Amino acid sequence: MFLWNYLTVLLLIAAQICEAAHICDKLGKLNFGHAFFGTNVQVKLRLFTRENVTCGTLLSHTNLSAHPQFNLSRPTTFIIHGYRPTGSIPLWMDSSVELLLARTDTNVIVVDWNHGATNVNYLKVVENLQEVAANLTGFAERMQEHGASLSSIHMIGISLGAHISGFVGANLNGSIGRITALDPAGPQFTGTAPELRLDSTDAQFVDVLHTDIDALGYREPLGHIDFYPNGGTDQPGCPKTIFSGTSYFKCDHQRSVFLFLGSVNQTCSIRAFPCSSYSDFLDGNCLSCEQFGAAGCPVFGYDVAQWKDSLVGLGQTKMFFTTNPESPFCTTGYTVDVVIWNTNIQCGYMTIKLHHNGTEAVATIDHKSSKFEKYTESKLFAQFDKGIESVDKISVKFSTKNLLKSKYKLRVLRIRLTHLELKKTALCRYDILLEDNTEVTFRPITCEEFNF
Known part of the structure; x- marks a missing residue:
């Protein structure tokens, strides 16, 4: 009898372990x-909710009623990864799920199409998207048949996943609520x-984020609003030479994910500004937000x-901002x-x-040499790497970067600093000499308050 009870307990434990392994599908x-031979397309959908943040449940594509934890009265967020040339798992996937669920009571569905995304031949993977x-x-x-509203669906697509989101949206006649495209593949x-x-x-x-428009990403606007951090190229902190290995090729592209996750995490708020070019933005020519009404420029x-509502009415809008090399990515702007x-015109950097x-x-203002002319107000745009609540002191350095001529x-x-938000x-400060x-x-x- 004892042996029989012992075996029964072992079988129950084994059954529970198997059940857990099945439920927590990874x-x-x-x-x-x-990667070398390629893979056939398989799509697995893993559901995460606030009741199971770290334990994904494998969903049936056809029998939604089999999953009582899939509450269709909640909004649903799909996360769709991109090209996986070696079949590796995206390192940011778990944190994406956790951060989204911390912000909103939603169904988070991780779309696993690694079988189909894994192939050294990128062209073959592109063929699998449809x-x-x-x-x-x-x-x-x-989902719609079971009472879900398509307008409550938010698809977050990374690289090729952005275009997959677009194809799904087109198939549903543009009725899904939102697509967030993180550096769509170019x-x-x-x-x-x-x-x-x-x-x-x-x-x-x-809404679209462009971080690698000169290599793996798509250059032109694709959405109602298109963000171009740091101009959409050469993200701060990413390697500048090929000697850094694979990071040289993927760092700018992947930065889109980490910037977006920073916004989900509310590490800090990044205000973006409408402009026709990054150069004009750096010159401080695009700091007006009147077109967006009382809410100001979008974050x-x-x-x-x-x-x-205002963005859809405006049509395509290109937005620019700068970031720090690492989290927290937000900068603080001053004019x-x-x-x-001086009697003569002076040119230099600050x-x-x-x-x-x-x-x-x-803040280093060095994207181009600034021009200073007697009794003429020169306007610069300074973006500081952090915010300072109460400024006690200010340091200024002027440089011509000319080593051959005399100092x-x-x-x-007068020099005047004005916080963009305040x-x-x-x-x-008045009457200072900068050597x-x-x-x-x-x-x-x-x-x-007086004019020059």
Whole structure:
């Protein structure tokens, strides 16, 4: 009897282990053999909710009623990965699920199409996209049949996953609520017709992030709003040479995911500005937000949907912002107005530091040489690597970066710094002398109101 009871307990434990292994289904890593010979398309859907944040449940494509934890009264977010040349698992997948569920009570469905995405031949993978999209379209239709609203669906597609999202949206006549495209793939899609790629008609709202437009990403606008951090190329902190290995090829492309996750996590808020070019943005020519009404310029990322109505009405809108090399990615913007009294025109670059209780924020204005002319206000745009609540001191360094000529001096009649968000807080200093490549530190005062 004892032996029988013992065996029964072991069988029950084994059954529970098997059941747990089945319930907690995980994205499977493939190998170089799969990458070399290619794989047939398979689409697995793993459901995560606030009741099972770390334990994905494998969903049936046809029998949704078999999954009582799949509550269709909630909104549903799909995460669709991109090209996986070696069959590896995206390192950001688990954190994406956790951060999304921390923000919103939603169904998070991880779309695993690694079988189909794994192949050293990129062209073969591109051929698989429509099949994956057809599978997801059928699943969305089953959801609708069971009472879900297509407008409550949010698809987050990375690289090729962005175009898959677009195909699903097109199949459903643009009725899904939102598509967030993270650096949509450029190769094989650049220059193609809208029906062959993601476009703004594929969902009620399409927001796009471009971080690698000169290599793996898509250059032109694709959505209702298109963000171009750091101009869409050469993301800060990414390797500059091929000697850094594979990171050189994928860092800019992958940065789109980490920037978006930062917005989900609300590490900090990044305000973006409409502009025709990154150069004009850096010059401070595109800081007006009047077209967006009282809400001001949109914030980048997860919360941009709050601007949906105004953005859809405006059509395609290109937005720019800069970031830090790592999280927290947000910078803090100031306008800097400089008036000099040198007789001759002076040209050069500025580095400005803000200080408070040992904390230092730095902004380097060096994208081009700034021009300073006697009694003429020169407007610069400074983007500091962090925010300073109360500025005690300011340091300024002027540099011509000219090693061959004699040192220049910039005779500043007034320098004024104005926080972009807190425009009433303007800090000034009058009558200072800036010697070439020499830092000068001073305490700012409240600006006096008079014109030059």
